[in-house]
Amino acid sequence: xxxxxxxxxxxHCASCASNVEKSLKKVKGxxxxxxxxxxxxxxxxxxxxxxxxxxxxxxxxxxxKVVEVRVE
Amino acid sequence: xxxxxxxxxxxxxxxxxxxxxxxxxxxxxxxxxRKLIGSWVLTVPIMLIMYSGMVFGLSLVPMKWMPIVLLVLxxxxxxxxxxxxxxAGMRGLVTFYFNMDSLIALGxxxxxxxxxxHFFGLTQDYSGVSSMIMSIFVTGKYIESRARGRASSEIRKxxxxxxxxxxxxxxxxxxxxxxxxVKVGDVMIVKPGEKIPTDGVVVREESSVDExxxxxxxxxxxxxxxxxxxxxxxxxxxxxxxKATKVGKDTFLANIxxxxxxxxxxxxxxxxxxxxxxxxxxxxxxxxxxLTFVNWMIFTQDVSRSIGVAIAVLVIxxxxxxxxxxxIALMVGSGMGAKRGILIRKGEAIQTMKEVxxxxxxxxxxxxxxxxxxxxxxxxxxxxxxYLLETxxxxxxxxxxxxxxxxxxxxxxxxxxxxxxxxxxxxxGLQGEIGKKKIVIGNQTLMKEQKILVKGIEAKIxxxxxxxxxxxxxxxxxxxxxxxxxxxxxxxxxxxxVKKLNDSGYKTVMITGDNERTAxxxxxxxxxxxxxxxxxxxxxxxxxxxxxxxxxxxxxxxxINDAPALKQAxxxxxxxxxxxxxxxxxxxxxxxxxxxxxxQAINLSRATFGKIKQNLFWVFAYNxxxxxxxxxxxxxxxxxxxxMAASSITVVGNANLLRRRKI
Numbered sequence: 001x002x003x004x005x006x007x008x009x010x011x012h013c014a015s016c017a018s019n020v021e022k023s024l025k026k027v028k029g030x031x032x033x034x035x036x037x038x039x040x041x042x043x044x045x046x047x048x049x050x051x052x053x054x055x056x057x058x059x060x061x062x063x064x065k066v067v068e069v070r071v072e
Numbered sequence: 073x074x075x076x077x078x079x080x081x082x083x084x085x086x087x088x089x090x091x092x093x094x095x096x097x098x099x100x101x102x103x104x105x106r107k108l109i110g111s112w113v114l115t116v117p118i119m120l121i122m123y124s125g126m127v128f129g130l131s132l133v134p135m136k137w138m139p140i141v142l143l144v145l146x147x148x149x150x151x152x153x154x155x156x157x158x159x160a161g162m163r164g165l166v167t168f169y170f171n172m173d174s175l176i177a178l179g180x181x182x183x184x185x186x187x188x189x190h191f192f193g194l195t196q197d198y199s200g201v202s203s204m205i206m207s208i209f210v211t212g213k214y215i216e217s218r219a220r221g222r223a224s225s226e227i228r229k230x231x232x233x234x235x236x237x238x239x240x241x242x243x244x245x246x247x248x249x250x251x252x253x254v255k256v257g258d259v260m261i262v263k264p265g266e267k268i269p270t271d272g273v274v275v276r277e278e279s280s281v282d283e284x285x286x287x288x289x290x291x292x293x294x295x296x297x298x299x300x301x302x303x304x305x306x307x308x309x310x311x312x313x314x315k316a317t318k319v320g321k322d323t324f325l326a327n328i329x330x331x332x333x334x335x336x337x338x339x340x341x342x343x344x345x346x347x348x349x350x351x352x353x354x355x356x357x358x359x360x361x362x363l364t365f366v367n368w369m370i371f372t373q374d375v376s377r378s379i380g381v382a383i384a385v386l387v388i389x390x391x392x393x394x395x396x397x398x399x400i401a402l403m404v405g406s407g408m409g410a411k412r413g414i415l416i417r418k419g420e421a422i423q424t425m426k427e428v429x430x431x432x433x434x435x436x437x438x439x440x441x442x443x444x445x446x447x448x449x450x451x452x453x454x455x456x457x458x459y460l461l462e463t464x465x466x467x468x469x470x471x472x473x474x475x476x477x478x479x480x481x482x483x484x485x486x487x488x489x490x491x492x493x494x495x496x497x498x499x500x501g502l503q504g505e506i507g508k509k510k511i512v513i514g515n516q517t518l519m520k521e522q523k524i525l526v527k528g529i530e531a532k533i534x535x536x537x538x539x540x541x542x543x544x545x546x547x548x549x550x551x552x553x554x555x556x557x558x559x560x561x562x563x564x565x566x567x568x569x570v571k572k573l574n575d576s577g578y579k580t581v582m583i584t585g586d587n588e589r590t591a592x593x594x595x596x597x598x599x600x601x602x603x604x605x606x607x608x609x610x611x612x613x614x615x616x617x618x619x620x621x622x623x624x625x626x627x628x629x630x631x632i633n634d635a636p637a638l639k640q641a642x643x644x645x646x647x648x649x650x651x652x653x654x655x656x657x658x659x660x661x662x663x664x665x666x667x668x669x670x671x672q673a674i675n676l677s678r679a680t681f682g683k684i685k686q687n688l689f690w691v692f693a694y695n696x697x698x699x700x701x702x703x704x705x706x707x708x709x710x711x712x713x714x715x716m717a718a719s720s721i722t723v724v725g726n727a728n729l730l731r732r733r734k735i
Binding site: 005007009010012013015016017018019022023034035036037038039040041042043061062063067072 | 096097099100156159160163164167169170171172213216217220223224227330333334336337338339347350351353354391392395396399400402403
């Protein structure tokens, strides 16, 4: 299990945040996601094997960009 | 050529560097501002062209050219300045990740297309209107992003609080290094007025330190050798030599930032309804717009009117403020808390707090300071207090017992005498010789053992013990010369805090492993109504559970050994006393170990939750009133867009008003 903090650019409303959440939840291995439109941060709990690249893609599918990934 | 290339490279580097250093908020505000200026530069002429004819009967542009001029002017507004919105919105429509951009994108693009349809005489020309809608939308977003920046200002300040550089001792040299290069064990030199670079312990000199920025404690705290200091706090009047004990993400400040940031991702239960609505809001509005169009077509056969009304429906709906109502208030609330050393970890706590009826306090370390202190000194006959204390401290100095340390630190500064033949009598006391005098210090058992009579001070001992104090008897050459009372003293403001809670109608309970007598003595001192004594450390959670049968319970503990009880309680309030923060324990963490923080946390939770309710009410009311008006065709699309922008600015602005509340 790993915990990641994603900094996401471009979200400007709550429906954006919930779209990112939905999209991230579909990534294989992702267990828990909370995205805050206020801090531009997404907190992800996922299996160790989960690819960061796929998470980034999931965010961009919802229309936004990951500018930083930090492992907690 | 070469020179030019290099110059360009440098410029590019500088530009990138600048962009990097700006926060996401600042970049977003700047980007909305650019769009705002660009779109109004074109929209103002559009409005002049459109309304000069309507209002003053003037035609700035020949009638037959007007539609083309409008289409040309509106194009950049929609497809350049509004491109991001159009792109995100259209993508949402295609991928079914609907968002509020989808509504604006659809509304403006349809309005723009009417400019072409107009040539075929199919409909009225709404292309000018599309430009106005986009400009107002962008303006609303700009104002909102500024207000959001303000809402997060306290949290941003927290991020910027840390020191950038440190002066450390390398060998005998003082060198200045970036904060990231400081390692555990480095000795840092901090001059008056400077920020302490990172968490550490004072190894030389003394000073007072302003910790208000981290703990909310307004008075400077004295720091002497061995004292713990927190990074980012400000040294006041002396030079301090500090050995770094924590660096980087382990520091107190880094932990606070982490707590506050993570809290923003947690949900307040009341928000769930709003979130559910938000997620289906856009598709519903899309359907509603289609239905509205169809109905208007059926009943009026007026294409222009039907399109206008449908556009108004698309742009008036405001899913954004609905989704923002809670997080924005939570953000302002937690920022206000962070400034005062109250860290809200879970958004849920601010809602639950409202239902709490009982507040349970752990005793040691929560109500009391958690370490023994000398609270009373009694001497027999003509013996001077100083003499008694010096004699006792001379022996106690050689012991490591917490009570011994309490006596030594109480006497601190006075001259201690040389002790010979020192012996620790485990569990009972100490003995030794000063000069020719034989000194025995300890409890009643020890005195009895050594056949020293305690007759003269029996009453005093009884009195001390009645108050829950531990009595240390001091004897010289077989005669009692006095007694020292040691107790775990109550924190200065515990009394005031408990009184405030009692007055607000909370049931205050103290829970402790101490015996009944000591427990009651402390409870009486601070005004706590109910006491549960003789509780084993593992049973605290069980006692909380029992209390929960008669209503919601908040548990206040110091986090280290109280974790199960903090978890069991409906709201767990952990004391992040000193320099350690018990991160996983509580829903709310008080950085300053004061009970007044509990009162403040309750006030803050109530104020924040009140603001959330207010925001949600306004947003629901707005949508419930505005959408039917738009469907009924009573709002021009431009008015509809103004109303929408106003409603989302109001929500953010209203959240910022929370700041005015006294906590």
